[in-house]
Structures are given as C-alpha cells and as structure tokens.
Amino acid sequence: MPDQLEARGYAIVERAYSAEEIAAIKAAIAEAGIERAFGVREILRRAPRLIPLIFTDGLRELLHGLLPSGARVIRSIYFDKPPDANWIVNWHQDLTVNLAERENHPGFVNWRSVRGHAVVQPPVDLLQRVVTVRIHLDACTEANGALRVIPGSHTQGIVTMKDWQKTEPEEICVVPEGGLLLMKPLTLHASRRTENARNRRVIHLECTDAVLPGTLRWNEAVLIP
Numbered sequence: 001m002p003d004q005l006e007a008r009g010y011a012i013v014e015r016a017y018s019a020e021e022i023a024a025i026k027a028a029i030a031e032a033g034i035e036r037a038f039g040v041r042e043i044l045r046r047a048p049r050l051i052p053l054i055f056t057d058g059l060r061e062l063l064h065g066l067l068p069s070g071a072r073v074i075r076s077i078y079f080d081k082p083p084d085a086n087w088i089v090n091w092h093q094d095l096t097v098n099l100a101e102r103e104n105h106p107g108f109v110n111w112r113s114v115r116g117h118a119v120v121q122p123p124v125d126l127l128q129r130v131v132t133v134r135i136h137l138d139a140c141t142e143a144n145g146a147l148r149v150i151p152g153s154h155t156q157g158i159v160t161m162k163d164w165q166k167t168e169p170e171e172i173c174v175v176p177e178g179g180l181l182l183m184k185p186l187t188l189h190a191s192r193r194t195e196n197a198r199n200r201r202v203i204h205l206e207c208t209d210a211v212l213p214g215t216l217r218w219n220e221a222v223l224i225p
Contacts, residue, residue, distance in 0.1 A: 001182075002066055005131070009154035009187035010173065016058060017178035022137055025053050025203070029078065039079040041115075043203065044222050047078075054135065054203065055225050059180075063224055066131050066182075067209040073222040074098065074130075075206035081145045081191075082199050088192060091150075091166065093159060094132065094185035094206075095121045098219035105213045117219040124157055127185050129210035134181040137201035140174065144194040147173040147181060154186040164188075 004011040017025070026035070032047035034040045044051055063071050075098055081087070099118045102111050107123030140146045148170045153159070175181050183189065185206070194200060207224065 001062070005066070005182050005184065008151040010149050010151070010181065010183040010189075012173060012175055013062070013180040013182070014176055015178060016180045017056070017135070019178065021053065021056065022178045025050060025135075026137055026201075028053055034078060037078065037080070038082070039077060041075075041077050042220050043078040044073060044076040045220065050203070051222065051225070054205075059133075060224060063131070063133070063207055067129070067207060069209040069211075071207050071209045071224045072218070073205050073207050073224065074218045074220055075204075076220065076222070077204040078201070079204065080199055080201045081194050089190050091164070091188055091190040092161060093188060095127065095158065097122050097126070097130075097206075099212075100217040100219050103214055103216050105216065108216075124186075126208075126210045130185050130206055130208045132181075132183040132185060133205040133207060134175075134183070135203040135205070136175045136177060136179050136181065137203065138199050139177045140179075140200055140202075141196070142172050142174065143196040144198050144200045145191045146175070146200075147183075148190045148192070149173060149183070150188040153188040154184040157186070159188065 001011050028047055028049045029035050034046065040046060096119050099120060102118045108120050110121045112119050150168045151171055153168065173181050
C-alpha cells in the first residue's frame with residue numbers, strides 16, 4: 001500500500017470498514033444534524049463522536065505507517081453529491097492548508113483569509129508530507145462521480161493549470177461502501193457529475209506529520225489516537 005501510494009499518487013483500500021461500522025458513522029452524522037448537508041467543514045469538531053468510529057485499529061495502523069512522526073488531521077470535511085446538488089470538479093491539485101493565523105515564512109505564499117482563519121500554499125516539501133484519506137460511506141462508481149486521477153502526476157511538482165493539457169491517461173477510482181481512497185495532494189484529480197441519482201457521501205481527511213515553522217498553528221489539528 002505505501003509503495004503504490006508513493007509510486008502512483010493514490011491507492012484504494014476496498015474493505016476498511018464493515019457494514020456495521022459504516023452504519024454507526026452514518027448514525028453519528030445524522031445525530032449531529034448534518035446528514036443532508038452538501039458539505040460540512042471541520043466535521044470532526046462538529047461531530048466529535050465520529051473520532052472513535054473513524055479511527056479504527058486498521059486506519060490508525062495504516063496512518064501511523066505512512067506518517068510515523070505524530071500524525072494528525074489538519075482538515076476534515078463531510079460532503080455529499082446528491083442528485084439535487086450535482087457539480088463538476090475540474091482537474092486540479094490540492095495546494096493549500098488551513099492555519100490559525102498568518103505569519104510570513106519563506107515558501108508560504110498566496111495567503112488569504114477565509115471564515116476567520118488563514119489559507120496558504122505551503123512549500124512543496126510540506127505538501128508531500130500530507131496524505132488525503134477519503135472514507136466512502138456509499139459505493140462510488142463511475143456513474144456517481146467517482147474521482148478521476150492521473151497516476152504519477154504527484155511527481156511533477158506544482159502544475160500550472162492554465163498551461164496544462166491532459167495527455168496522460170486517467171484512471172477512475174471505483175471504491176465500494178466502506179472503502180478508502182488514499183491520495184497525495186499533488187496528484188491531479190477531477191470528478192464528473194453524478195448520473196445514477198444516488199448519493200456519494202464521503203468523509204475527507206487530510207493528515208500529516210509535518211512540523212510547521214515558527215509559531216504557525218494548524219487551524220484544525222486532531223491528533224490521530
């Protein structure tokens with residue numbers, strides 16, 4: 001698994017959660033009153049009961065293997081792509097992190113303020129220490145907006161999208177209910193609209209063991225137990 005993630009920029013774990021574990025996660029989301037939301041940021045703050053349900057022994061072992069130096073979640077999002085709120089996501093890389101406040105340091109660029117915290121593009125070596133984990137609460141197929149990726153594109157560094165033309169073959173990340181999609185932030189990825197009138201509920205976690213310079217602080221920092 002680590003070798004595939006490093007080589008291809010993504011990896012799929014098909015059976016990370018049992019049907020009972022997924023049902024418990026869905027119940028916790030419903031109890032938090034966000035089941036019908038299209039997107040909820042800082043989901044682990046909004047619904048802390050999710051933390052012990054999400055971080056099973058298997059996921060903890062996986063993340064501590066990938067990020068051995070004090071892994072933590074630095075961004076958590078719950079989102080859905082239901083039939084009545086459908087959209088296309090164009091090809092892109094995930095280039096920003098959320099910090100508590102701005103503090104200028106070399107390599108931290110394109111600062112902006114969003115909802116009371118700072119968003120910044122950090123140095124590439126920090127981005128390379130981030131692993132995205134997408135927990136699929138529904139089966140995700142090509143017909144309901146599965147993620148499309150360009151394998152190996154994370155090795156190209158930061159791509160200037162306005163000059164980029166898609167020539168490499170893409171792969172479609174079909175993930176069953178209870179499966180995981182692991183991805184490097186610099187992996188080029190996109191998704192189409194849902195076509196089968198089914199939900200595509202995902203918990204999106206960005207995890208790292210990177211250490212910030214100076215007194216910079218993550219806006220969201222949940223230690224992985």
